[in-house]
Amino acid sequence: xxxxxxxxxxxxxxxxxxxxxxxxxxxxxxxxxxxxxxxxxxxxxxxxxxxxxxxxxxxxxxxxxxxxxxxxxxxxxxxxxxxxxxxxxxxxxxxxxxxxxxxxxxxxxxxxxxxxxxxxxxxxxxxxxxxxxxxxxxxxxxxxxxxxxxxxxxxxxxxxxxxxxxxxxxxxxxxxxxxxxxxxxxxxxxxxxxxxxxxxxxxxxxxxxxxxxxxxxxxxxxxxxxxxxxxxxxxxxxxxxxxxxxxxxxxxxxxxxxxxxxxxxxxxxxxxxxxxxxxxxxxxxxxxxxxxxxxxxxxxxxxxxxxxxxxxxxxxxxxxxxxxxxxxxxxxxxxxxxxxxxxxxxxxxxxxxxxxxxxxxxxxxxxxxxxxxxxxxxxxxxxxxxxxxxxxxxxxxxxxxxxxxxxxxxxxxxxxxxxxxxxxxxxxxxxxxxxxxxxxxxxxxxxxxxx
Numbered sequence: 001x002x003x004x005x006x007x008x009x010x011x012x013x014x015x016x017x018x019x020x021x022x023x024x025x026x027x028x029x030x031x032x033x034x035x036x037x038x039x040x041x042x043x044x045x046x047x048x049x050x051x052x053x054x055x056x057x058x059x060x061x062x063x064x065x066x067x068x069x070x071x072x073x074x075x076x077x078x079x080x081x082x083x084x085x086x087x088x089x090x091x092x093x094x095x096x097x098x099x100x101x102x103x104x105x106x107x108x109x110x111x112x113x114x115x116x117x118x119x120x121x122x123x124x125x126x127x128x129x130x131x132x133x134x135x136x137x138x139x140x141x142x143x144x145x146x147x148x149x150x151x152x153x154x155x156x157x158x159x160x161x162x163x164x165x166x167x168x169x170x171x172x173x174x175x176x177x178x179x180x181x182x183x184x185x186x187x188x189x190x191x192x193x194x195x196x197x198x199x200x201x202x203x204x205x206x207x208x209x210x211x212x213x214x215x216x217x218x219x220x221x222x223x224x225x226x227x228x229x230x231x232x233x234x235x236x237x238x239x240x241x242x243x244x245x246x247x248x249x250x251x252x253x254x255x256x257x258x259x260x261x262x263x264x265x266x267x268x269x270x271x272x273x274x275x276x277x278x279x280x281x282x283x284x285x286x287x288x289x290x291x292x293x294x295x296x297x298x299x300x301x302x303x304x305x306x307x308x309x310x311x312x313x314x315x316x317x318x319x320x321x322x323x324x325x326x327x328x329x330x331x332x333x334x335x336x337x338x339x340x341x342x343x344x345x346x347x348x349x350x351x352x353x354x355x356x357x358x359x360x361x362x363x364x365x366x367x368x369x370x371x372x373x374x375x376x377x378x379x380x381x382x383x384x385x386x387x388x389x390x391x392x393x394x395x396x397x398x399x400x401x402x403x404x405x406x407x408x409x410x411x412x413x414x415x416x417x418x419x420x421x422x423x424x425x426x427x428x429x430x431x432x433x434x435x436x437x438x439x440x441x442x443x444x445x446x447x448x449x450x451x
Contacts, residue, residue, distance in 0.1 A: 021232030025207030035260030041197035048197035053237030058393030064226030083366035094419035100299035107292035108340035136334030168246035183248035195403035303329035350408030364394035
């Protein structure tokens with residue numbers, strides 16, 4: 001069988017793609033940055049989510065258009081490379097790489113924060129270190145998350161979200177003085193604060209981007225993947241907004257949040273008492289472990305493919321002869337994840353959003369370039385679909401991008417600068433075409449070393 005014969009692997013329809021996207025987005029990720037965004041927006045987290053949802057929806061339409069034109073794995077990297085060439089494609093993929101590297105790390109940071117909140121006698125770094133060692137070890141020996149488990153993981157999180165929503169509503173009914181409008185708008189809402197908070201929430205929407213990487217495993221990808229991308233964006237955004245809204249009703253005043261990093265514990269206790277707080281902790285930590293395992297396995301595979309194809313040093317292409325896993329890439333991700341022992345949640349979340357928003361901006365521009373300039377689509381419908389909508393998507397994502405903290409922008413731009421230097425090395429001063437990354441599972445085997 002050749003690498004282009006993938007008929008046996010095309011098993012995913014719209015429902016399974018949406019479940020995959022929601023599993024990647026993690027419904028309970030609302031609580032990852034809830035306290036930080038509440039402080040930034042003055043207590044208007046649901047409004048910030050609505051702003052981000054609108055921006056992401058325009059970008060989702062751009063992904064939906066491009067996946068029809070290029071139904072292959074690779075996501076934003078593939079789209080930018082096809083539209084603007086290998087150099088821009090490389091830098092787009094490089095921007096997303098900061099997301100992929102930091103997604104496992106942020107889960108380890110959160111494990112430390114929330115477990116330390118329950119067991120204050122143990123420092124957060126101890127829990128973070130245990131998580132890094134456990135997940136890295138599991139990835140090296142080849143234990144992976146079964147795809148069907150996504151349904152269970154999403155189902156459990158949705159059950160908890162429903163229970164929490166009911167408890168929060170009951171709490172509000174017992175405290176009738178709470179304003180139902182305040183979470184969305186009041187005199188304290190400012191545009192700079194709202195945009196800064198919305199920019200941090202971009203990391204919550206990475207699930208619809210992940211769906212585009214499954215184009216070669218979906219049935220009738222040109223039809224099912226675009227629908228799944230848009231549906232996942234809408235469903236996920238509404239879930240985030242509802243959870244954020246009822247959470248704000250429980251603690252309307254930002255000044256009453258005792259610890260912004262672990263605000264969820266306080267919200268749960270006020271909503272229904274200790275039992276809901278424990279229920280949340282178990283569900284959230286289990287979600288962090290599953291997300292870290294999946295994201296670390298994913299980024300290891302990406303680094304492995306880049307090492308195999310000459311984009312990164314051959315160290316990343318090494319596999320374990322015993323376990324048949326990309327040991328070089330897995331160990332590297334584990335070492336990077338050790339930064340969770342001292343990393344700040346706000347900075348990590350902003351950096352992940354930096355990479356996401358940069359890539360999303362390029363995807364929107366890729367639609368305009370490919371359809372209006374390369375294919376010369378004309379007519380009112382084409383101008384609207386391939387010009388106005390992606391143009392709005394670009395404007396909104398760029399606006400959110402520049403609303404990130406100065407530190408996130410500085411570190412992110414330094415990261416892109418490093419990528420530009422590495423690209424110059426790979427292309428001998430931009431005189432050669434950059435190597436292309438092939439994400440197909442049936443690509444040539446890499447060199448193998450003993451673990």
